[in-house]
Amino acid sequence: MDFDSLTVEPIELRMISPSKFPVRYAGGEDTAAMADLKESIKRHGLLHPILVRPLEHGFEIVAGHRRFAACRSLHQRFISCRICEFGDREAFEIQISENLQRKTMDPLEEAEAYQRYVTEFGWGGVTDLSRRIGKSEEYVSHRMQLLRLPDSAKSHVTAKNMNVSQALELVGAPESAEEMAEDVVRNKLTVKQIRKLKAEMDEGTVARRRKDSKSRETQITKKGILTLKIALSRMDDLVDAAHGTDPYERAAMIEFLMDMRRRIHSMIDEAIRFEKNRPKRRV
Structure with missing residues (x-):
């Protein structure tokens, strides 16, 4: 009209x-x-x-x-x-x-408006709403998924510390989305880095899930491993960037970075072994 x-x-x-x-x-x-x-x-x-x-x-x-x-x-x-x-x-x-x-709407305002339209008011589904506002179904459904994030992660989206693509990667994350959100903001992780971190965390979740997994000691070790994995992901980005440097210096630079990467990887393995074999108090 x-x-x-x-x-x-x-x-x-x-x-x-x-x-x-x-x-x-x-x-x-x-x-x-x-x-x-x-x-x-x-x-x-x-x-x-x-x-x-x-x-x-x-x-x-x-x-x-x-x-x-x-x-x-x-x-x-x-x-x-x-x-x-x-x-x-x-x-x-x-x-x-x-x-x-x-x-003028932030992503969470959009998400809540879409949720009310579909669920609270029952005026139509995602397909109907997306057609009426001129957006794709994927756009609308992705915005609504943001509502599944914990409040601390939502606050980062509202404050523009984290964009929608980064936030969506935290929905259904294998570890605490709150902790991951802090890591994403603190370390300025890209979507690619978040996905890689999630995959690594998902692979180790079952093996690490023991009775003492909520203990303070285990949490400290896990955070140390997470920090090293973030550093490893950063190192991979530096190696990629080094391929675009001056050919005269490129080989030495890449060799140095790869050596650093091997050291970090070794530290991750050592930390995992420590967590597996460390003395644990009997309950």
Whole structure:
């Protein structure tokens, strides 16, 4: 539907309420982006009217919550609106689409909106939703998988310390996703490195799972092994990078790095042997 063809009318802000199905987290009025929006409105007025739907008493915002919040904080009495009749489902879809176009939703806000549409409201499946908002089924389902992450990992996604591709690799990880998330952020691991680490951890999970696997001593050893594996993955990247260096120095550089890699690998084997054979207190 072409909303630009709708007549623009001024409506008192007190007659307008936020959506009862918000797709973004509350807050954010004091951000730099909000400050810029308020300055623009003060200088040029509201360039893009908000979209509302009529209620029995007053109106409800369908699109334009930030513009509404900016005008309210500027103590404006009226705001320019386009009015149109929408059902709950269509209003929710328009909210999602507008925020996707403006790129104002973070990945977890998207995930929660998709989850509510499919599960809480039961308005359709992933296939139906993806078609209505112009995204692929894979895109929608991948976003929804982010909700399976522990809160600490989610916080890294929200803070943009970890991107969606990295976060998705942690879903269903063989070890604690919380610990892995910290390692990903601290060591700036790539998706390739995360996958390699997961494969190595998955191979050793069954062998390492003993009665004392939750003991403090075992956790220390496991973290040491994990640290060495991360270093080994980093070394592989350096070896790859060395192939692009000056031919005169390349051979010596690669030989040095491969020697370092062998040492790290030897340390990993030694740490695994230590964990296997170390004295353990009888319970």
